[in-house]
Amino acid sequence: MKIGIxxxxxxxxxxxxxxxxxxxxxxxxxxxxxxxxxAVMGGMVDGATTDLASLAAVEIVLICTPIAAIAPTVQAxxxxxxxxxxxxxxxxxxxxxxxxxxxxxxxxxxxHPMAGKAEAxxxxxxxxxxxxxPYGITPLETTDPDAxxxxxxxxxxxxxxxxICTPEAHDRAVAWISHLPVMVSSSLIQACLQESDTxxxxxxxxxxxxxxxxxxxxxxxxxxxxxxxxxxxRAEILRxxxxxxxxxxxxxxxxxxxxxxxxxxxxxxxxxxxPGFVETDPKA
Amino acid sequence: MKIGIxxxxxxxxxxxxxxxxxxxxxxxxxxxxxxxxxAVMGGMVDGATTDLASLAAVEIVLICTPIAAIAPTVQAxxxxxxxxxxxxxxxxxxxxxxxxxxxxxxxxxxxHPMAGKAEAxxxxxxxxxxxxxPYGITPLETTDPDAxxxxxxxxxxxxxxxxICTPEAHDRAVAWISHLPVMVSSSLIQACLQESDTxxxxxxxxxxxxxxxxxxxxxxxxxxxxxxxxxxxRAEILRxxxxxxxxxxxxxxxxxxxxxxxxxxxxxxxxxxxPGFVETDPKA
Numbered sequence: 001m002k003i004g005i006x007x008x009x010x011x012x013x014x015x016x017x018x019x020x021x022x023x024x025x026x027x028x029x030x031x032x033x034x035x036x037x038x039a040v041m042g043g044m045v046d047g048a049t050t051d052l053a054s055l056a057a058v059e060i061v062l063i064c065t066p067i068a069a070i071a072p073t074v075q076a077x078x079x080x081x082x083x084x085x086x087x088x089x090x091x092x093x094x095x096x097x098x099x100x101x102x103x104x105x106x107x108x109x110x111x112h113p114m115a116g117k118a119e120a121x122x123x124x125x126x127x128x129x130x131x132x133x134p135y136g137i138t139p140l141e142t143t144d145p146d147a148x149x150x151x152x153x154x155x156x157x158x159x160x161x162x163x164i165c166t167p168e169a170h171d172r173a174v175a176w177i178s179h180l181p182v183m184v185s186s187s188l189i190q191a192c193l194q195e196s197d198t199x200x201x202x203x204x205x206x207x208x209x210x211x212x213x214x215x216x217x218x219x220x221x222x223x224x225x226x227x228x229x230x231x232x233x234r235a236e237i238l239r240x241x242x243x244x245x246x247x248x249x250x251x252x253x254x255x256x257x258x259x260x261x262x263x264x265x266x267x268x269x270x271x272x273x274x275p276g277f278v279e280t281d282p283k284a
Numbered sequence: 285m286k287i288g289i290x291x292x293x294x295x296x297x298x299x300x301x302x303x304x305x306x307x308x309x310x311x312x313x314x315x316x317x318x319x320x321x322x323a324v325m326g327g328m329v330d331g332a333t334t335d336l337a338s339l340a341a342v343e344i345v346l347i348c349t350p351i352a353a354i355a356p357t358v359q360a361x362x363x364x365x366x367x368x369x370x371x372x373x374x375x376x377x378x379x380x381x382x383x384x385x386x387x388x389x390x391x392x393x394x395x396h397p398m399a400g401k402a403e404a405x406x407x408x409x410x411x412x413x414x415x416x417x418p419y420g421i422t423p424l425e426t427t428d429p430d431a432x433x434x435x436x437x438x439x440x441x442x443x444x445x446x447x448i449c450t451p452e453a454h455d456r457a458v459a460w461i462s463h464l465p466v467m468v469s470s471s472l473i474q475a476c477l478q479e480s481d482t483x484x485x486x487x488x489x490x491x492x493x494x495x496x497x498x499x500x501x502x503x504x505x506x507x508x509x510x511x512x513x514x515x516x517x518r519a520e521i522l523r524x525x526x527x528x529x530x531x532x533x534x535x536x537x538x539x540x541x542x543x544x545x546x547x548x549x550x551x552x553x554x555x556x557x558x559p560g561f562v563e564t565d566p567k568a
Contacts, residue, residue, distance in 0.1 A: 114491060114493050115493075133493065134490060134491045134493060136491065161490070163487060163490055163491065165483075165487055169481075169483065169484050169487055170487070172479075172481070172484045172488075173484050173487040173488040173491050174488075174491060176475075176476045176479060176485075176488040177476065177488045177489075177491055177492040177493070177495070177496040178491070178493070178495055178496065180472065180475070180476075181472060181495050181496055181499035181500075182495070183532070183535055183536075183539075184468055184469075184471075184472050184499060184532070185468075185499050185554075186535065186550070186551055186554040187468075187528060187531040187532040187535055188464065188465060188468050188528065189554040189557050189558055189561075190531040190534075190535070190550065190553070190554055190557075191460075191464070191524065191527045191528040191530075191531045192460045192461065192464075192557075192561070193553070193557055194527045194530075194531065195456075195460060195527075197453075197456070199449075199453065200453050200456050200457050201457075201460075203447060203449055203453055203454070203457040204456075204457040204458075204460040204461045204561070205461075205560050205561050206418060206445070206447055207398060207418045207420065207447065207457050207458060207461055207462070208461040208561040208562050209398050209399075209417065209418060209461070209462070209562075211461070211462055211465050211466070211501075211502045212461040212462065212465055212561055212562060213561075213562040213563075214498040214499070214501045214502065215465035215468065215469050215498070215499055215501070215502055215503075216465075216554075216558055216561065216562065217495075217498045217499070218495045218498065218499055219499075219554050219558075220554050220555050220557070220558030220559075220564075221555065222555070223548055223551035223552040223554075223555050224548075226547075226551040227544060227547060227548050227551060230539045230544070230547060231542075231544060234539060234542070237539060238536065238539055238540060240475065241532070241536045241539070242536075243475045243478045243479075244471060244472065244475040244532075245529070245532060245533070245536070246475075246478075247471040247474040247475045247478065248467070248468070248471040248525070248528075248529060248532070249529070250474075251467055251470065251471055251474070252467075252522065252525045252526075252529070255467075255514045255518060255521060255522055255525070256522060258515075258518070260511060260514070260515060263510075263511060263514055264507055264508075264511050266470070266474065267470055267507035267510040267511060268507040269474070269477070270469075270470040270473040270474055270500075270503050270504050270507075271504050271505065271506070271507050273473050273474075273476075273477055273504070274473055274500055274501075274503075274504030275504075276489050277473075277476070277488070277489050277492040277496055277497075277500065278492050278493075278496060278497040278500070280504075
């Protein structure tokens with residue numbers, strides 16, 4: 001296939017590496033000419049320009065820009081494409097994106113490959129980034145089945161585990177397991193900074209070990225990503241935060257009232273439920 | 285030195301491995317004879333019995349039992365020891381332990397090697413478990429300086445990073461970076477279980493990835509450990525939970541009121557503060 005990728009960062013570049021290796025012809029578009037040159041040099045694309053019109057002949061376009069740029073990009077791209085071209089995206093929020101983009105392009109299929117790493121940008125791109133990682137696809141009832149099938153096959157060709165669901169179910173699910181953890185974890189760091197006894201705060205910093213490291217990781221991550229989650233998945237994040245606050249209040253009450261048996265039951269339930277979400281690891 | 289270890293589990297066994305390798309003579313006491321046999325077989329001790337009286341000739345005793353057993357063990361051990369024997373412990377809470385044990389044995393020095401792993405028990409013991417890990421030592425003003433120096437040297441001989449502080453400062457600091465994360469993380473798992481839309485909950489379980497894995501790890505850990513933290517460090521955990529709830533409410537309000545600039549400032553502050561607690565890792 002001839003494939004276009006708009007936005008040559010970590011995700012766009014990594015997709016290019018995998019798709020070229022499969023024998024597809026991959027053409028990139030980036031805002032900056034030096035990014036285009038680097039993507040060609042790095043083998044992420046067969047060619048790249050700063051001009052969306054260069055994608056006129058591709059069969060599918062992957063929009064790999066930040067969330068806020070997805071709809072404007074599709075709007076600017078649409079006049080250049082053949083009517084049967086498929087467009088998909090990689091945004092981590094789907095309701096707002098699908099709602100904005102679907103009216104602009106009938107053959108749009110929302111997508112969300114759930115892979116990432118600390119470093120951003122093209123230089124961090126790597127092959128097999130999506131292997132054995134979840135990949136959500138969020139068609140509407142009106143979405144063309146052939147377009148869905150093409151995006152599905154493309155995601156599976158990356159070695160990803162594909163889940164097809166509505167944009168609403170996707171956003172509610174990722175609020176729980178991706179966006180809520182960021183807010184919970186960021187608040188942990190913030191709370192520790194409230195310790196006004198400086199020697200105690202410094203001691204806490206020295207004593208912090210693997211438990212704090214893991215629990216604070218996503219909360220100490222890229223602030224722009226956290227902001228995007230909050231902006232574009234606001235209602236679902238607020239909903240999950242309210243459930244969370246209630247659970248935390250319950251647990252706090254149990255400690256306050258020294259209800260040790262009930263607390264044990266609750267901690268045991270967490271212990272038993274976790275393997276339903278993630279494979280347990282040696283450190284667990 | 286002749287060293288006694290009471291409680292041959294993960295910590296006691298690992299200490300034995302390190303101390304024997306340094307050339308010390310290490311004698312163990314466990315409740316069960318088969319644990320004693322396994323510790324001798326595994327090279328954790330030079331000898332082991334189920335009888336505290338067997339430690340009459342040692343110069344220092346390391347109490348490596350669960351927290352609740354520390355004071356009763358010291359009480360039972362005291363009649364068998366020479367007056368200049370030093371006793372230390374490895375409990376993760378220090379205020380309650382030091383308060384209970386100090387009256388029982390003048391040459392007691394509280395200690396807390398902050399290392400652990402998923403598996404409990406002697407079979408999980410390993411050499412170098414404490415290397416480059418924090419090791420808190422919590423003497424009182426009245427504690428004999430020679431006893432402190434001996435425990436300090438022993439901790440450093442393990443390769444640990446020693447921090448000397450009051451039991452109160454220790455408990456407040458570990459509430460922030462060890463105990464609060466457990467409660468925050470357990471509540472995250474509990475909150476996700478509140479999703480009553482079964483397909484969404486199952487989708488969330490499928491989509492959960494490294495972010496959820498890390499944020500839920502300590503909350504999905506050993507329920508008995510969480511209970512011990514809550515019981516023995518109750519006041520400090522409650523204090524840190526109240527600060528945490530306030531921070532979480534602040535963050536929730538910012539999202540509710542769409543105050544994106546202030547939210548960005550807050551998320552950026554978390555991002556910038558985290559390296560003050562833990563070395564940042566490639567995944568961060």
